Amino acid sequence: MTSMNVDADINVIGGGGINEKPRLYKPNNDNSINSDGDKGDYFGSSIWNPSKNVSHMLHAIVGIDRYPNYLNRLNDLSDIDSLEEALEARLSDVRRQRSEIIQRRAGMKQLVRRYISNERVELYAEIDNNDFDCSELWRDHPLLSPPTTWDELRNKEVLLDQAFKVAFRSIASTRNMRQTKSNKQMDVMPTVEDIINGNAQVQLDPSLLEDYMNQEMFDVYSFPLFTNEVRSSYDFLSLIIEYLLRSIDARKSCFQFCDLLRQTLVELSTLAKSDEFAHLQLGRRPIDLDTIGLGWITDLMFYMFIQPMTFHLFAKTEQLVVDDDKTVLESAAPILLDWRQGYVAGYSSNPNESKGAQRQLLVPHTDDSEVTLNCCLGDAFEGGSVEFYGLRGTPEEGQLIGKVDRPNVGTAIIHSGRHLHAVSDVLSGDRYALIIWSRSWGKLRANTCPCCWLNRRHDLSCICNKRWN
Numbered sequence: 392m393t394s395m396n397v398d399a400d401i402n403v404i405g406g407g408g409i410n411e412k413p414r415l416y417k418p419n420n421d422n423s424i425n426s427d428g429d430k431g432d433y434f435g436s437s438i439w440n441p442s443k444n445v446s447h448m449l450h451a452i453v454g455i456d457r458y459p460n461y462l463n464r465l466n467d468l469s470d471i472d473s474l475e476e477a478l479e480a481r482l483s484d485v486r487r488q489r490s491e492i493i494q495r496r497a498g499m500k501q502l503v504r505r506y507i508s509n510e511r512v513e514l515y516a517e518i519d520n521n522d523f524d525c526s527e528l529w530r531d532h533p534l535l536s537p538p539t540t541w542d543e544l545r546n547k548e549v550l551l552d553q554a555f556k557v558a559f560r561s562i563a564s565t566r567n568m569r570q571t572k573s574n575k576q577m578d579v580m581p582t583v584e585d586i587i588n589g590n591a592q593v594q595l596d597p598s599l600l601e602d603y604m605n606q607e608m609f610d611v612y613s614f615p616l617f618t619n620e621v622r623s624s625y626d627f628l629s630l631i632i633e634y635l636l637r638s639i640d641a642r643k644s645c646f647q648f649c650d651l652l653r654q655t656l657v658e659l660s661t662l663a664k665s666d667e668f669a670h671l672q673l674g675r676r677p678i679d680l681d682t683i684g685l686g687w688i689t690d691l692m693f694y695m696f697i698q699p700m701t702f703h704l705f706a707k708t709e710q711l712v713v714d715d716d717k718t719v720l721e722s723a724a725p726i727l728l729d730w731r732q733g734y735v736a737g738y739s740s741n742p743n744e745s746k747g748a749q750r751q752l753l754v755p756h757t758d759d760s761e762v763t764l765n766c767c768l769g770d771a772f773e774g775g776s777v778e779f780y781g782l783r784g785t786p787e788e789g790q791l792i793g794k795v796d797r798p799n800v801g802t803a804i805i806h807s808g809r810h811l812h813a814v815s816d817v818l819s820g821d822r823y824a825l826i827i828w829s830r831s832w833g834k835l836r837a838n839t840c841p842c843c844w845l846n847r848r849h850d851l852s853c854i855c856n857k858r859w860n
């Protein structure tokens with residue numbers, strides 16, 4: 392694909408735009424003023440063009456924030472007009488996206504309701520602009536309702552034994568705090584519900600992690616996570632009975648969690664092809680677990696594994712702890728990441744939106760995340776390795792430093808989001824992955840502009856850092 396307008400191409404399968412464009416890792420030597428090489432405007436009537444140059448707009452925004460009467464520095468009123476125009480255009484993007492999101496989430500809720508109840512629901516009969524949360528719809532589902540207790544988590548066979556044990560043993564043996572209503576901290580074992588709700592700060596025992604995790608290459612680790620074997624326990628029978636009683640497709644009860652999640656996404660994508668849901672274009676882009684009401688899976692992974700692992704693996708390399716930040720260093724379980732998004736991406740030798748598989752490969756890119764978890768959900772496939780090309784802003788940037796071939800189903804990879812990575816061609820079959828992006832809005836991103844952030848310039852000299860000037 393050639394260079395394109397990201398917005399105009401938003402409906403292309405796979406999302407179009409940025410992810411389809413090959414990256415230039417090395418700075419190019421093009422000294423032209425605009426990235427498209429068009430020097431015409433530079434020598435034209437006005438050099439100042441915040442619509443064309445994001446940098447001009449950033450200068451204006453920072454200037455207004457820092458100096459009184461900043462706009463007085465512009466040459467004439469027409470320069471202020473062009474700033475106003477540029478900001479209006481951004482604002483209208485915000486408003487357009489907002490209304491699209493409302494429409495889409497309302498539609499998604501109807502789709503999930505249809506999927507679960509298998510009944511014809513009246514479309515848009517009750518659009519409530521403030522209520523798109525469809526997690527309630529899964530409440531009675533025997534496997535995909537959020538587990539509340541440790542027993543339930545084990546019986547649902549979400550986690551592989553080893554993953555369950557590392558979490559359970561660490562949490563049982565360390566002081567994991569539970570917030571009480573009076574806001575006092577109690578020294579009790581948090582429930583799984585506490586963890587999913589973010590009410591307990593989990594610490595994982597580093598000596599357990601050492602056996603549990605495998606370093607694949609510099610800054611990239613893997614660990615077994617979701618069940619990937621056919622259920623065989625006593626609970627298997629009771630689940631089947633439950634399925635039969637509720638007359639939900641009993642076929643599913645013999646699936647492991649990877650299959651269950653993957654299959655659910657594929658079925659939702661297929662159902663979304665019917666006329667009434669076609670406008671949702673579900674399956675054209677990776678499917679966000681929050682929008683289909685399964686955000687508890689993202690939360691469980693985030694609070695139980697990503698957060699605490701990040702403290703051991705990425706606090707230094709990602710500079711999530713600032714050297715003199717005593718409040719962070721003295722806390723037993725510092726909160727280094729405070730935002731997460733989880734979605735399922737599909738790759739296939741034969742990409743097809745009705746099975747939720749958007750791409751055949753993904754060019755080298757960085758994620759908009761501090762730490763990314765990538766868990767292979769299967770099914771059978773060949774190719775589709777995850778290749779790593781070095782951290783952005785380091786000498787290794789752009790060089791192939793290693794790859795994770797044929798990741799095991801149920802095994803997760805965890806890496807820095809700013810580590811360039813790619814997915815090689817899927818040669819046969821379908822390959823799905825649960826991806827969770829996590830960020831530090833409260834610390835790292837509160838003190839760093841997007842450019843410094845992306846290029847890993849964490850030297851307190853960014854204009855967004857409170858210490859600047």
Ligand SMILES: [Fe+2]
Pocket residue numbers: 756757758812
């Ligand atoms: Fe990625």
Ligand SMILES: [Zn+2]
Pocket residue numbers: 839840841842843844852853854855
């Ligand atoms: Zn900066």
